[in-house]
Amino acid sequence: MISAELFCDELEQRGFSLASGVPCSFFGGPIALLSRTPGRYVPAANEGNALAVAVGAALAGCRAYVMLQNSGLGNLINPLTSLVMTYRIPVLTFVSLRGQPDPADDEPQHAIMGPTTRPYLDMLGVPNWTLRAGDDEERFRELLNTAIGSMSAGHAPFICVEKGVVARVTENHIDQDGRLDSGEAVRVIAKLAGDAPIIATTGYTGRELFGIDDRPANFYMQGSMGHASSIALGVALADLQRKVIVLDGDGAALMHLGALSSIGFLNPPNLVHIVLDNGVHESTGSQATTSATTRLDQVAAGCGYRSTRTCRTLPEVTEAVTAALTSPGPHMCVIPTRRRQNPLPPRATSAHSPQSLRSRFTATLNNTTESASSEG
Template structure:
């Protein structure tokens, strides 16, 4: 393992002045260190945006690098192949190796990308190296020397990073962590209240801690817990809502996930499903990957939703307002958005739903619940 400090310092010594990326626990240390100095790290909404931001910096004469997770590698394929590779823009990309070397030892959503990340880069003809957990500083210098040489030749090299290859660091001071708890609900309490109010209605929960809390509060066949696919919970709920207009459909989202694919709000507004209720738990951080700040502090999601065509969008900062907001959403045509300011989570988290329900079993029981008639509790 190399330290996060050495990782950042060595990249700076090689002339890299800007980094961009999305949260990943493997890169939590470097992200924390870089975030302490304004202008060194750009927290992108998604992987494609991170790569494109780095490419812009490179066009402006600054060496730049990207840190992403292999589960989101598909999000940057378009700008990688049609921009970076086509124009031969020199960008270095670090990709965490989730689901590798043992796919069974990681979460189910990493089983596909774990063993196929390196072969996929081979297919694209991209040079790449692997930084293993037992790598020392000399090995990292050697990799960077090779990667920068590839950049100088017009390539877009990748470094694949094994778990524990890069050390951690204390979290950078962030606006979300400095906010007072006043006016913010506990996320589990918010989920408990929402599930009580919506009865038997289907609930699609975003990946990470939100899905785990829903599983801990009330597991039922009409819950669909997304593993991975960050930012797509509302789109999945949209498809369900359009085909089951006879029942309310709840998208249980997080601020980071909603921001990752913000265009989904415009699609929902355009399709105008009267039965869709989009609940966003907004704690201002990417909590499951180390607590990096999101940009929800400068983006009022309820205002974005209203501008995108949601029939109603509101912020509910108390149990009373949340109860009123959900009741209104269930009794009037939507789509509706309810943003719930929540505190950072504390204490032990419930297990992942896939610890109990294999993905295929979860699919089947949810599909069965959707084929049945709407119950009186919907």
């Protein structure tokens, strides 16, 4: 195993002065170390943004690298192919190999990208190498030197990293005072939801809802981070008489913030958007998001949401959600929460396959729609 300190030091010794990325637990150690020095690590909203930041640094004469999870590789493809490869801008990217070597040992959303990450890079003609779990420091140095040689030839190489290659370090903790317990907030929301469908974002939020109130009207996302609000928008537009709740996270909402603009523009009166904001990407190691300087409620208001509110107590949550469910929206409710302290429930896919989750959710929506039509 390579220490996080060595990982960062070897890159710095080779002139890499800036890193950007979207957290993956495989790179939790380097991200934690780099984040202790302002300006060394840029927490990007999504993987494409991270690559663009590295491109800007490279254009300004700096060596930069990107760290990301292979499940987010798709967000990177447009700037990779139309910008980096077209302009031949030398940027180094580290991508984790989630779902490899055995997809069954990882979450179901990694089953497709796990075995196809490297073939996909090969298909694009991107130089790439793999740092395996048993590789030592010398192998890491060798790959870095090879990658730099590729960059000197105008390429943007990738180093694929298996699980357990880079050690973790203790994270810096952000202030958690004055924040609600997320489980208590989710319990209130689930109770108030009635028969309204709930679309829960990926990661710990969906697991928490699953443990508190598993029901067919819940859709638990696996992967596809940042798209919960867009899924909820589609559900809401399909039947404007049905209230729809999206249970989002700050990192996920920030990843595709433009979705808020679409919601405001289309103005669905039945959509209730709730964001649990704990300030970190908790399921990947609690790396900080940028929500500390982004007022998501004000962003939603600027996008055209009918009402927005930040709730700091459970009575405020009850009041806000009740009002949202009984008045025309779209509504935004931001709930500052603490990082989770108690053991988490298992993923919903421990009890239901992704296909069965889809089927029961769809059946519930269709039954509700048919009932409403017959009553009309």
